[in-house]
Amino acid sequence: MIYKPTTVREAVALRAEHPDDTVYLAGGTDDLRLGSCAEGKDLIDINGLLSDTVEEKDGKLVIGALCTLQTLRECEKVPAFLREAAGFCASFVKRNSATVGGNIALRRQDSYMAAAFAAANATVLATSPDGDREVPIAKYLACDCACLLRGFVIDPSITGRVKRFGNTAASHAAVIAAQSGDTYALSVSGSGLAVGSSPDIWKTLEYQDDLTGSADYKKYLAKIVFEQGR
Numbered sequence: 001m002i003y004k005p006t007t008v009r010e011a012v013a014l015r016a017e018h019p020d021d022t023v024y025l026a027g028g029t030d031d032l033r034l035g036s037c038a039e040g041k042d043l044i045d046i047n048g049l050l051s052d053t054v055e056e057k058d059g060k061l062v063i064g065a066l067c068t069l070q071t072l073r074e075c076e077k078v079p080a081f082l083r084e085a086a087g088f089c090a091s092f093v094k095r096n097s098a099t100v101g102g103n104i105a106l107r108r109q110d111s112y113m114a115a116a117f118a119a120a121n122a123t124v125l126a127t128s129p130d131g132d133r134e135v136p137i138a139k140y141l142a143c144d145c146a147c148l149l150r151g152f153v154i155d156p157s158i159t160g161r162v163k164r165f166g167n168t169a170a171s172h173a174a175v176i177a178a179q180s181g182d183t184y185a186l187s188v189s190g191s192g193l194a195v196g197s198s199p200d201i202w203k204t205l206e207y208q209d210d211l212t213g214s215a216d217y218k219k220y221l222a223k224i225v226f227e228q229g230r
């Protein structure tokens with residue numbers, strides 16, 4: 001079944017009413033694939049309820065949760081390293097449907113955007129039945145709340161860099177590393193996300209062998225990836 005709420009409040013209330021049996025439907029690249037975590041669940045269609053553009057507000061950039069990775073990639077107002085991260089999704093067809101909100105909400109360890117947003121000190125605009133709030137992205141990613149994400153707020157003037165390691169452009173990433181100023185972020189397959197003010201954040205993770213590579217390989221990448229910029 002697909003629910004078609006007409007307001008954000010209605011969507012959030014539906015999700016709260018059926019926490020184990022529903023997921024939000026944004027671009028559908030994950031929800032509508034076989035074997036996704038949405039299988040067997042009802043969908044709450046949020047298309048049309050949230051912004052799908054990048055807007056300037058009070059000196060900040062607000063990226064709507066329904067903004068696709070392709071829109072983000074093409075938007076010249078967005079800092080270059082965040083646009084580059086959106087391009088880690090190698091398929092144009094997927095980039096053109098996959099939303100930034102869906103990407104972050106999935107909390108994947110190979111998330112295209114999580115490390116770059118964390119290095120950018122982005123904040124998340126989230127709505128729950130208790131109301132609206134704005135939280136640092138690293139805090140959101142570390143919790144398991146099922147809030148509706150409305151958008152992401154970033155400083156448009158930040159600079160930074162992001163790097164992805166994977167067997168191919170279309171495989172799961174082994175390591176994604178991003179840095180902006182004194183903020184460092186590492187997404188490591190099997191280990192999760194580490195964010196901090198030192199390039200030594202690699203020491204805080206426990207490394208696992210998995211299909212993206214051995215624990216030693218990923219630990220090596222995580223250790224050396226920031227050295228170039230020191």
Ligand SMILES: Cc1cc2nc3c(=O)[nH]c(=O)nc-3n(C[C@H](O)[C@H](O)[C@H](O)COP(=O)(O)OP(=O)(O)OC[C@H]3O[C@@H](n4cnc5c(N)ncnc54)[C@H](O)[C@@H]3O)c2cc1C
Pocket residue numbers: 023024025026027028029030031032033037038046065066094097098099100101102103104105106108110111112113146147148149150171172173
């Ligand atoms: C073959 C394949 C490979 C993939 N590889 C990767 C990869 O390497 N890295 C990666 O990061 N992703 C990958 N994905 C997953 C997915 O395509 C992306 O993460 C995408 O950005 C999800 O966005 P979407 O809008 O399509 O989400 P949807 O499929 O619409 O939704 C996915 C989930 O996110 C939640 N959600 C969506 N929007 C919101 C919102 N605004 N607020 C709260 N919750 C929300 C939903 O509840 C749902 O459970 C892959 C998918 C496929 C099919």
